[in-house]
Amino acid sequence: MKKILVVDDSAVQRKMVIQIIQKAGFGNEILEAGDGAIAIETLATNFEDVALVLCDWNMPNMSGLEFIQAVAQVPAVSEIPVVMVTTEGTEEKIAEAKAANPNLAGYIAKPFTPDVLSSTITPILEAAE
Numbered sequence: 001m002k003k004i005l006v007v008d009d010s011a012v013q014r015k016m017v018i019q020i021i022q023k024a025g026f027g028n029e030i031l032e033a034g035d036g037a038i039a040i041e042t043l044a045t046n047f048e049d050v051a052l053v054l055c056d057w058n059m060p061n062m063s064g065l066e067f068i069q070a071v072a073q074v075p076a077v078s079e080i081p082v083v084m085v086t087t088e089g090t091e092e093k094i095a096e097a098k099a100a101n102p103n104l105a106g107y108i109a110k111p112f113t114p115d116v117l118s119s120t121i122t123p124i125l126e127a128a129e
Helices: 011-023 036-046 064-072 092-101 116-129
Strands: 002-007 030-033 050-055 082-086 108-109
Touching: 002 011, 002 036, 011 030, 011 064, 011 092, 011 116, 030 036, 036 064, 050 064, 050 116, 064 082, 064 092, 082 092, 082 116
Parallel strands: 002 030, 002 050, 050 082, 082 108
Antiparallel strands: none
C-alpha cells in the first residue's frame, strides 16, 4: 500500500490530518515533515512509495509553495498528487498554487471538515492502488 506524506509545520495540524485519514478507513502508512525542506528529503528516499502529499503553505525554511514548485520540476516526483491544505484560501492564492504546480490535485482551505478532506483524497488514493 502506498504512503501519504503530510507536510505541515504544526505538529497538532499534522496529527489532526492523520487522525482524519485513519478514521476514514485508509490504512496507508503516513510520513510526516515539518517543512518543505524536510518533505523534499523524505520524498527523495520514498518517492516510489508515496501516493499523495498533503501540504501546508506557510512553513519555515521552505514554504509549501516553494515545495510544490520544486516537486513540479523533478520528473521522478512531478506526477505525485499534491493537495494543498492551508489557510491561504483566496482565489489569488489558489491560482498561484496551480501556476506553481500544474499537476496540483486539490486545494483545501483551513478550517475544513473531515468530510472535505476525505472526499478530496479518496479518489486519489483509490487511483493509486
